[in-house]
Amino acid sequence: MDPVVIIGASVGGSTAADTLVQAGVPVVMIERDLARVKPCGGAVPPVAFREFDLPQQLISRKVHHALVHSPTERQVAIDVVGTGATQDDDYIAMVCREEFDQYLRQRAVRRGAALVEGQLLGLAVDARGVDVQYRERDGGATRVLRATAVIGADGAYSPTAKALGLPNLPRCVAIQERIRLPEAQMARWLDTADLYLGREVSPDLYAWAFPKKDHVAVGIGTGPAHSKDARRLLANLKQRIAPELAGGEIILQEAHALPMEPRPQMAFERVMLVGDAAGLVVNTSGEGIYWAMKSAQLAAEVLAGSLPNPTVARLQQYDRTWWRRYGSMYRFLRWLQRWGYGNPRQMEVFTDMCRNRDVQRLTFESYLRKTMTPVPWLAQLRMTGDIVGAQVRHLLPSRARPEAAIAGR
């Protein structure tokens, strides 16, 4: 049998490769640039380590607290605690993508996947397979590889989706600096991830400071309407937290797009899309690592089960299973992003909502363990009361406060 060819060997591509080789399917991964580090905040839920059997050494720092900053700098401190009986997995794992991606890629290769450094140029699908045209990185020769099927795990700009004639997805842009701090300054960030809300740092998403072993990753995300302002928004964030970054040295500047909407269809004639290529980033948080790995695993399982005859009808089991499992979560989080980050007033309401203990625990339960716990009616009442109360308070003109005074707005 011709191999399955996977375009992109980042978190999604390597997970698809690993799943397929373990099912006995021959695999070739084609990765454009093996030295490139994917721009990323690197926050991963602990459930990923269990589900994908990842070693704890990949965790650069475990974070047990979060601090949400409203536009007017009201702060809400939150413990990273879910609703589970044990708290062993109640932390956010911060990883460095250069180590994380490398581990996944090498594990897939160790288990039997072939890896080629080259750039996808085009696909020609016929009734019996796919011709994959690519340019080798070393020497620049153009080659054609015959594949049984193709998995596009090639990110937000997905050349695989382009080769299928699919439209671009709406994209936001995220830009980040990794800043190494003097030891005394680093103490502030040891165990806390900070989220910053406010028009001057992100008109429609949020900004962050995520600590790693020896540095802090400071970044902002913003939607298509403001992407040209991304550098200015990041400069505003750095000004807003300047005392906490004093003496810092920038060790890396990085930026990349994130898809803002899932694709309506992810499985086609002998071709499947996973991760960012399929638009599977969660809106409210910009979380995409777990979802890229999870979608890649599911797509690979469906594909392996449909070989040697991967008809579209069989491959679309991937679409059906995915949306049955996660459709309501994506819809809810998309609504939450529009409701909570829509304007400075709603960002204040969102911050108030974060004070509610039930909201905190349910949010972290769904993030840490990817499970939706049934909510007792008393907790539902408390949450509804708090949210309505916050909404009303912030609608009253007397409660309006000026946004944090930061230049450049």
Ligand SMILES: Cc1cc2nc3c(=O)[nH]c(=O)nc-3n(C[C@H](O)[C@H](O)[C@H](O)COP(=O)(O)OP(=O)(O)OC[C@H]3O[C@@H](n4cnc5c(N)ncnc54)[C@H](O)[C@@H]3O)c2cc1C
């Ligand atoms: C600044 C920033 C911060 C983020 N922070 C977080 C976070 O904290 N937590 C989180 O969960 N998510 C975060 N994300 C999102 C996360 O990085 C992505 O969702 C995730 O990397 C998607 O994985 P993927 O495998 O689908 O695609 P990618 O990681 O984008 O990988 C695509 C791969 O395809 C390769 N490729 C592209 N074109 C070709 C071609 N023509 N031929 C061959 N190969 C090709 C690329 O080189 C790349 O290796 C962040 C994103 C950004 C930009």
